[in-house]
Amino acid sequence: MSYVAYADRDHEQEHHDPDTFITKYIWSQDHKVIAIQYGITAIFVGLIALGLSAMMRLQLGFPDEFSFINPENYYQFITMHGMIMVIYLLTALFLGGFGNYLIPLMCGSRDMVFPFMNMLSYWVYLLSVIVLIISFFVPGGSTGAGWTLYPPQAISPGTPGIDLGILLMLGSLALFIVAFTMGGLNYVTTVLQARCKGMTLMRMPLSVWGIFIATILGLLAFPALLVSAIMMLFDKLLHTSFFMPAISVMGMDPGYSGGSPILFQHLFWFFGHPEVYIVALPAFGIVSDLISTHARKNIFGYRMMIWAIIMIGGLSFIVWAHHMYVSGMNPYFGFFFATTTLIIAVPTAIKVYNWVLTLWEGNIHLRVPMLFSIGFIFTFIHGGLTGLFLGNVTIDLPLSDTYFVVAHFHMVMGVSPVLVVFGAIYHWWPKITGRMYNETLGKWHFWMTFLGTYAIYLPMHYLGFAGVPRRYFAMGNTDFLPDSAQDLNAAITMSALFVAATQILFFVNMIWSLKKGPKSDPNPWDATTLEWQTPDHPPKHGNWGHELPEVHRWAYDYSVPGYADDFIPQNVSADEAPAGRDHEGEH
Amino acid sequence: MTIALGFLAIILATLLGWLLKQTFNAEPWEAAVVSDTAHYGPFGADRSKLIALLGLMAVVSSFFALILSAYALRMELGDWVPMTEPQLLWTNTVMLIVASGALQWTRNAAVNDQQGRLRPGLLITGVLTLGFVLGQFIAWQQLQNSGQFITSNPANGFFYFLTGAHAVHILGGLYVWARATLKVVLGTGDATTTRRSIELCTIYWHFLLLVWLVLFGLLLST
Amino acid sequence: MPLAVVLILLVIGSLVFHILSPWFFTELASNWSMVDVTMNITFYVTGFVFVTVNLFLAYCVIKFRHKKGARAAYEPENKRLELWLTGITAAGVALMLTPGLFVWGKFVDVPADAHIVEAVGQQWHWTFRYPGRDGKMGEVDAERITMENPFGMDPEDPNGQDDILVYSPEVHIPVDRPVKFQLRSKDVLHDFAVAEFRVKMDLVPGMNTFMWLTPTRIDRFDLLCEELCGIGHHTMRGAVVVEDQADFDTWLAKQPTFRELNAKPAGNATVGAAQYAVCAACHGSEGEGNATMNGPKLAGQGDWYLKRQIMSYKNGLRGAHEDDVIGRAMVGMVATLANEAAVDNVVAHIGTLPDNEIAATIDGDVGHGKKLYAVCAYCHGGDGMGRQALNAPRIAGSSDWYLARQLQYFRDGVRGTHPQDFYGFQMGLMGQSLRDEQSVNDIIAYINTL
Structure with a gap:
């Protein structure tokens, strides 16, 4: 294998070899440690949000049983659950976690280009999480305005947490955006500048592509959230009227006039829709690599996959108002946004076809990461197809604001990315820790999670068809719902609690592996990408020892005809490739 | 939202153009030899900070473009009363233009290795830029004294928001300027690093000047 | 495999x-x-x-x-x-x-012959307005909204004088005629949704939105708010009654116009005093209440609330449940009030009675009750004095045994289950989290301190 000299390439990268425990694990500037810090923090808040959802499900499934859930904290729970899951868990985990870990390793660099800024990014993120958690405990509690934080209700009486709760929420979001911008600029610069020799853009694994494009989306979209947050802070604290019209709340006049709540919605969804893809694109990329590796076959239509990612990213900026079909905005916008929204289905469908076609004539090893990947394909098809209902402006009329929406976005943006997260953690666990996990336990975890979540969300669509509105603390008696709807709700709650409980298997497996897991091979999956070719296992600070790797091929040289092994690592040159026993001759 | 969209279109088109050039003809599965220059961005292997700065400028532009979009949407509602901007803003604008020019002059000096000009150049830039921020603050005071508060009208609200946000970005630039200036004044840091810092500062100054001119033009015309 | x-x-x-x-x-x-x-x-x-x-x-x-x-x-x-x-x-x-x-x-293209009904949303109720005989809606303004003028009507606008104002969450429309719902909100976002109609639209404060449809089936449909509007969001219900033109005309003719509402004489307390003699037997001569007779305190209660309850008894919305023995007795008593004017008079008289403090009968953990009361405060106010704008009555200083019984009634569906008792339904849903006796006692113990 050929390496370029250490000093040849990376003189712009700052390097500090850490020596104490604190510099190694706490104030670390190593992208791998920062990735783990991001990952642990994100999963920790994710568990809080999971707990909140269990409380919500208890209330919905058994509305007459639990006196510790009242309407006030129910609406706080839905708000915080949504906000945490979308931003503090998924965004942070995919970009701060996987982005941090994978970009330098997969691109063949020693670290992020700006390690100090990378460290700062994590600590500001942690601060934003702390501010978020503090908001649960301030007088009035956290905000209960829904994760969309629509004014006027977000800052008007009648909603929980309109004082400190909403202020801390907006403050925490601002901090998160600062953290994300620091991290994001780093990821983009690293992908552009710090690839090792031979690693052209078109040789990058799709994981890096997905994370790269998602980061660009995030950098351009998060400012919209910042702008709306600042303007809402002004409305709340200084009494400007950017978003607030003249209103009479609870018989009192709060003194606003002339503002437009719709303006906030435009700004919010200008961020909010790309945000969906900020979460989805890294998942798309990662799952492509998992499928290719475990099916021992190159990803089908690599170029098309990249262009699909780029097209989806670009289109995601001109579909935002499909969240606002019934918001009271100019109804003529509906035509435009329905069209752009359904167009985005085309590149998305291509990605699905290509995943499935990668399996075609593959050599599929149904290991745990692969199970999660195929589970993802199934749930993503389901969630993507229900998106065609909601994106089509006419069908959105009956379904908007019902449980159909809840089921759709949980399927497409909750379950699907989370299945990828698990698949990815299982896949890279040996690389991160140097140990194997328990395969059987992993499979149990997959089956329970996959089947359990489907049992939650498939029926939930039908509650939506029947007209059950979302964000209802309780339905009470209605004329239009059959009594059995409540039984269905109870069944959904049972599944949800079951799925939540089975996540313990994951943690048991990981803790067991850390303590007693067998040492893993440096490249247990026979993968081609660079992170599996590091000289140390797990990789040490600086990743590559004395010399940077040099890349000679794309990331998908699996089962190349004429080669003995069914994979050729990216850093193997054409001359060095294992001697060509003719494979056909074996039979 | 057309403003934000137009801006995004420009950014995305630029990015896409570059990506196309990199990727269009590649047949990635061919394990061919690739040129030495294909593994870093368009400005060379050692220009990471420049790339990051351009990225930051894209983020900041997105931020301002979105405020301007909100401005345009809010303006259409009935209660908008156009405000008259304080005359002081003209003086401030001139200061910022001269500051930008002084920094450009300093940069040229650094490129031509005329070390003696760096110190006065940087100091003039700093004083004028601080003068701009101070001037903006005084303009706020004048408005307040004439009874034009942030709550008086959405036009006022946006005026304070836009000028404030711009000033914050200037202050951020001044932090980097201070670090570069300190190095020059103390004589620490090698010539290349100093030159690079000054170059990046110059780009950022021109950028913020451009942002200010757009904002100012918009404020004047509405 | x-x-x-x-x-x-x-x-x-x-x-x-x-x-x-x-x-x-x-x-x-x-x-x-x-x-x-x-x-x-x-x-x-x-x-x-x-x-x-x-x-x-x-x-x-x-x-x-x-x-x-x-x-x-x-x-x-x-x-x-x-x-x-x-x-x-x-x-x-x-x-x-x-x-x-x-x-x-x-x-998006409303038929030219659609008639207009305005739906007005507020936390957490629906009210409605019809343009009246002239077919034109009068001007409204959020800044003009008061308790006496809940629609924010412009009293000077001639177009508004004959507007028909329905201060109730039940709206009627004729079958087979296209209707344009013009939507307006007083406070926060709401959404007008009827599952059977398929269409829905948000109500946005500061602007008018609309949607249209032609009802094709005679029935009574649940109207729901489907845009999160605060903690009472799930209780913001109403009903759309689709009926044939004749029934609709009859119903509409009974609804007051803006002009009629303004011209309506206030209740006469002196006349009411005579009629109150019947009430005094159970509620006490000064409206102070009488636990042994199951008559709660009336003095100090909002006149709008007293009137609504008396009308509810008269119209069968309250006291109709078979388990509500006391309420059924009350139905017989209110029959002595011949018409709405008589009700106004007796309510006016009650308004003159002195609001004296009465002794507490229920003990509980005040600290715990205070915590639970946080939810109640959204409508009934932090001081328990009630908020007319939210249709929430005063609960502070009232007969605590009566509060306890009503909470139990709401929980057991004895009260608030009549399809037209929207306010009772609301309380039933909000009271859901008060499930055990102890919590009810704690919360009432706290209310007693207010």
Whole structure:
């Protein structure tokens, strides 16, 4: 294998070899440690949000049983659950976690280009999480305005947490955006500048592509959230009227006039829709690599996959108002946004076809990461197809604001990315820790999670068809719902609690592996990408020892005809490739 | 939202153009030899900070473009009363233009290795830029004294928001300027690093000047 | 192998669930059958894709799962196949989108002959306005909203004088006539949604929005708010009654116009004093209440609330439940008040009675009660004095034994289950989290301290 000299390439990268425990694990500037810090923090808040959802499900499934859930904290729970899951868990985990870990390793660099800024990014993120958690405990509690934080209700009486709760929420979001911008600029610069020799853009694994494009989306979209947050802070604290019209709340006049709540919605969804893809694109990329590796076959239509990612990213900026079909905005916008929204289905469908076609004539090893990947394909098809209902402006009329929406976005943006997260953690666990996990336990975890979540969300669509509105603390008696709807709700709650409980298997497996897991091979999956070719296992600070790797091929040289092994690592040159026993001759 | 969209279109088109050039003809599965220059961005292997700065400028532009979009949407509602901007803003604008020019002059000096000009150049830039921020603050005071508060009208609200946000970005630039200036004044840091810092500062100054001119033009015309 | 089987079973199971599900669209009651048609087209297209792609996926998993000595094929891409798939997908998308845009075109284009009904949303109630004989809505302004003028009407505007104001969450519309709902909110976002009509639209403060439909079925439909509007969001219900033109005209004629409401004489306390003699037997001569007679304290209670309750008893909304023995007795008593004017008079008299403090009878953990009361405070106020704007009565300083019994009634469905008792329904849902005796006592103990 050929390496370029250490000093040849990376003189712009700052390097500090850490020596104490604190510099190694706490104030670390190593992208791998920062990735783990991001990952642990994100999963920790994710568990809080999971707990909140269990409380919500208890209330919905058994509305007459639990006196510790009242309407006030129910609406706080839905708000915080949504906000945490979308931003503090998924965004942070995919970009701060996987982005941090994978970009330098997969691109063949020693670290992020700006390690100090990378460290700062994590600590500001942690601060934003702390501010978020503090908001649960301030007088009035956290905000209960829904994760969309629509004014006027977000800052008007009648909603929980309109004082400190909403202020801390907006403050925490601002901090998160600062953290994300620091991290994001780093990821983009690293992908552009710090690839090792031979690693052209078109040789990058799709994981890096997905994370790269998602980061660009995030950098351009998060400012919209910042702008709306600042303007809402002004409305709340200084009494400007950017978003607030003249209103009479609870018989009192709060003194606003002339503002437009719709303006906030435009700004919010200008961020909010790309945000969906900020979460989805890294998942798309990662799952492509998992499928290719475990099916021992190159990803089908690599170029098309990249262009699909780029097209989806670009289109995601001109579909935002499909969240606002019934918001009271100019109804003529509906035509435009329905069209752009359904167009985005085309590149998305291509990605699905290509995943499935990668399996075609593959050599599929149904290991745990692969199970999660195929589970993802199934749930993503389901969630993507229900998106065609909601994106089509006419069908959105009956379904908007019902449980159909809840089921759709949980399927497409909750379950699907989370299945990828698990698949990815299982896949890279040996690389991160140097140990194997328990395969059987992993499979149990997959089956329970996959089947359990489907049992939650498939029926939930039908509650939506029947007209059950979302964000209802309780339905009470209605004329239009059959009594059995409540039984269905109870069944959904049972599944949800079951799925939540089975996540313990994951943690048991990981803790067991850390303590007693067998040492893993440096490249247990026979993968081609660079992170599996590091000289140390797990990789040490600086990743590559004395010399940077040099890349000679794309990331998908699996089962190349004429080669003995069914994979050729990216850093193997054409001359060095294992001697060509003719494979056909074996039979 | 057309403003934000137009801006995004420009950014995305630029990015896409570059990506196309990199990727269009590649047949990635061919394990061919690739040129030495294909593994870093368009400005060379050692220009990471420049790339990051351009990225930051894209983020900041997105931020301002979105405020301007909100401005345009809010303006259409009935209660908008156009405000008259304080005359002081003209003086401030001139200061910022001269500051930008002084920094450009300093940069040229650094490129031509005329070390003696760096110190006065940087100091003039700093004083004028601080003068701009101070001037903006005084303009706020004048408005307040004439009874034009942030709550008086959405036009006022946006005026304070836009000028404030711009000033914050200037202050951020001044932090980097201070670090570069300190190095020059103390004589620490090698010539290349100093030159690079000054170059990046110059780009950022021109950028913020451009942002200010757009904002100012918009404020004047509405 | 199990994976492939499970995938196939999931596909079949999803289809079976879909076919057998009793939870599906409610029976259509408007002209928007085209919404259902568009939906069905989408169902067929997406259903086809769902089944085909997943079965193909399962097939791949079976056929190409790892076997000893097997090797994957090598095929970087296949342009022809990819183009075909792109083309077919684009065609499918166009097939779904076209009818959608067509129907949306109808939705944004209100027929010229549609009559107008205004729905006004507020936390957490619906009220309605009809343009009256002149067919024109009067000017309204959020800044003019008061308790006496809940619609924010402009008293000077001649167009507004004959506007018919319905201060109740129940709205009536005639069948088979296109109606344009003009939507307005007083405070925060709301959403006007009736499942059977298929269409819905947000109410946005500061602007008017609209939607239209032609009701096609005579019935009474639940009206729901479907945009989060605060902690009472799920209790913001109403009813849309679709009836034939004659019934509608009769109903509409009974509703007051703005002019009539303004001209209405206030209740006469002196006349009311005579009628109050009947009430005094149980409620006490000074309205101080009498626990042994089951008569709660009336003095100090809001006149609007007293009137609403008396009318509820008269109209069978309250005291109709078979378990509500005391309420049924009350129904007999209010029969002595011949008409609305008599009610106004007696309420006016009660307003003159002294609001004296009465002794507490219920003990509990005040600290715990205070915590629980946080939810109640949203409507009844932090001081328990009630808020007319939210239709929430005063609870501080009232007969605590009566509060306890009513909470129990709400919980057990003795009160608040009549389909027209929207306010009672609301309290029933909000009171849901007060499930045990102890919590009720604690919260009342706290209210006693207010």
